[in-house]
Amino acid sequence: MLLVSDIHGAFGALGRVAAAGETLLVLGDLINFVDYRTTDGIMAEIFGSAFVGQVATARGRGDLDTNRRLWIRHTAGHEEEIRAKVAELVAAQYERCREALAPARGFVTYGNVDWPDVLRSILPPGCRFVDGEAVEIEGTTFGFVGGGAPTVIQARGEVSDDLMESKLARMGEVEVLCSHLPPEVPALHTDVVTGFRERASRPLLEYVRRVRPRYHYFGDVHQPQATTWRVGTTRCVNVGYFRATGRPVRHPAVGGQAGGE
Numbered sequence: 001m002l003l004v005s006d007i008h009g010a011f012g013a014l015g016r017v018a019a020a021g022e023t024l025l026v027l028g029d030l031i032n033f034v035d036y037r038t039t040d041g042i043m044a045e046i047f048g049s050a051f052v053g054q055v056a057t058a059r060g061r062g063d064l065d066t067n068r069r070l071w072i073r074h075t076a077g078h079e080e081e082i083r084a085k086v087a088e089l090v091a092a093q094y095e096r097c098r099e100a101l102a103p104a105r106g107f108v109t110y111g112n113v114d115w116p117d118v119l120r121s122i123l124p125p126g127c128r129f130v131d132g133e134a135v136e137i138e139g140t141t142f143g144f145v146g147g148g149a150p151t152v153i154q155a156r157g158e159v160s161d162d163l164m165e166s167k168l169a170r171m172g173e174v175e176v177l178c179s180h181l182p183p184e185v186p187a188l189h190t191d192v193v194t195g196f197r198e199r200a201s202r203p204l205l206e207y208v209r210r211v212r213p214r215y216h217y218f219g220d221v222h223q224p225q226a227t228t229w230r231v232g233t234t235r236c237v238n239v240g241y242f243r244a245t246g247r248p249v250r251h252p253a254v255g256g257q258a259g260g261e
Helices: 011-018 044-047 047-062 064-074 079-101 116-121 162-172 202-211
Strands: 003-006 024-026 106-108 127-129 133-137 140-145 176-179 215-218 230-232 232-236
Touching: 003 011, 003 162, 011 044, 044 079, 047 064, 079 116, 127 230, 140 162, 162 202, 176 202, 202 215, 202 230
Parallel strands: 003 024, 024 106, 106 127, 140 176, 176 215, 215 232
Antiparallel strands: 133 140, 230 232
């Protein structure tokens, strides 16, 4: 069984993994709004690389308010046109995503940059959209909760703590927890390249402490201080920035930087 997260448009590599013939679990952020390393993505196609550079600089400071102001200033008077262009580019990426996943049999949840309704609609027959539910896979109970943490950007894939708590409650107790967000453990949501502590989920941490699943798999943080950590008896594993690595993680996870809470 293979797990990937943060594909961000790397559909060629995703297609190779999908064709491997193993059950595939996809933990969100399939489309690429912006790659801060290369400035590639939807944002650059619409606004240009200079704008992306400004956004990347502000993001590196953790200044989401500045990014919100930049967005408002660059879209003022062109909101409808830009919304239509974004939707067109998102749809094109999701079509490539569908083609990449066509050989797969597996389960897909969403991340903060995803458009959940669109993602659900484009999945090929072998892939099932899952969110706030438990499923038995190869004799083990897996639970899936999609979405990213809320920000001032109010992206479609963001979820509040209250919503996350309700999804976890609806899902119930599982042996393996899969989410896009990491639990709120500093080593798991600190990005060592930017030095910025990314968003994380307190409800996920509380669930792990209470239920004690054997594994908690997640993504979202691209260069984490630790890729693996133990919270009580639960092994928490960041399955990686797939756009950069092109590599899945195999369940059960091995290796990584291990520590304890």
